[in-house]
Amino acid sequence: MNRFAVNVSTIFTEVPFLERFQKARECGFSLVECQFPYEYPIERIRDELHQNQLSIVLINLPPGNWEKGDRGIAIFPDRTAEFQRSVEEGIRYATELNVPYIHCMAGVLPADLDRQKAKETYMRHLYDAAKEMANHSLTLLIEPINPFDMPNYFLANIHEAVSMIKEIGMANIKLQYDFYHMQRIQGNLAATFETYFEWIAHVQIADVPGRHEPGTGEIRYEYIFRHLEKCGYKGTIGLEYIPSGKSEQSFYWRTLYACH
Ligand SMILES: O=C(O)[C@@H](O)C(=O)CO
Numbered sequence: 001m002n003r004f005a006v007n008v009s010t011i012f013t014e015v016p017f018l019e020r021f022q023k024a025r026e027c028g029f030s031l032v033e034c035q036f037p038y039e040y041p042i043e044r045i046r047d048e049l050h051q052n053q054l055s056i057v058l059i060n061l062p063p064g065n066w067e068k069g070d071r072g073i074a075i076f077p078d079r080t081a082e083f084q085r086s087v088e089e090g091i092r093y094a095t096e097l098n099v100p101y102i103h104c105m106a107g108v109l110p111a112d113l114d115r116q117k118a119k120e121t122y123m124r125h126l127y128d129a130a131k132e133m134a135n136h137s138l139t140l141l142i143e144p145i146n147p148f149d150m151p152n153y154f155l156a157n158i159h160e161a162v163s164m165i166k167e168i169g170m171a172n173i174k175l176q177y178d179f180y181h182m183q184r185i186q187g188n189l190a191a192t193f194e195t196y197f198e199w200i201a202h203v204q205i206a207d208v209p210g211r212h213e214p215g216t217g218e219i220r221y222e223y224i225f226r227h228l229e230k231c232g233y234k235g236t237i238g239l240e241y242i243p244s245g246k247s248e249q250s251f252y253w254r255t256l257y258a259c260h
């Protein structure tokens with residue numbers, strides 16, 4: 001079974017966004033994921049999905065003002081109304097496009113915001129968002145992101161992520177386990193995946209360094225793919241990488257590792 005989902009925000013960037021769906025199909029994929037679809041009308045994306053017989057498995061919530069440095073707004077006590085609007089917008093796109101997973105970015109912790117206060121706000125916002133999403137059978141994901149690419153990003157520790165999920169106690173909050181970030185944060189990839197397996201709903205991959213396709217760096221993906229099988233992982237695997245060359249030519253690792 002083909003469980004790989006092309007991230008159309010990082011792959012096929014040679015062509016305009018709406019043309020990337022056709023490229024995914026031409027390269028043999030039936031699943032895609034996307035970071036931020038919000039600049040594009042739902043109808044246009046739905047047409048592309050339909051015409052190319054694709055399903056979209058994941059989107060992110062609107063992250064605030066990316067150009068001004070926002071990387072999510074869930075930790076900010078004074079941005080609750082804006083966060084609620086982002087949840088509504090995320091749910092609108094997800095329900096209209098049949099997307100099961102929504103990733104909620106936490107935000108970058110500013111020097112003048114107390115970490116404990118940010119954590120309480122984040123957990124309250126996650127609870128509210130998950131409650132709303134449960135009404136639409138949606139799952140909310142949180143993902144540790146490495147501090148080299150995103151300095152001071154609030155969530156950079158998987159143990160803390162899992163303990164927050166447990167404490168919030170909503171069954172539809174899960175982990176997005178991004179092997180690229182996890183390698184840069186701490187390594188110990190296979191054991192950590194196994195330890196937190198029951199909390200993981202979605203996986204993403206890229207190699208280190210460079211965040212390119214598997215086989216270009218230090219992560220032994222042949223082993224990782226076998227490990228996912230061994231653990232009984234049945235979810236999808238998002239290809240959230242930046243191709244080292246042309247996108248179409250970046251899928252050779254599938255033949256190499258015999259994973260289709
Ligand atoms: O790993 C990442 O960076 C993402 O999954 C994401 O969606 C935020 O950029």
Ligand SMILES: [Mg+2]
Nearest residue numbers: 143178204240
């Ligand atoms: Mg990721």
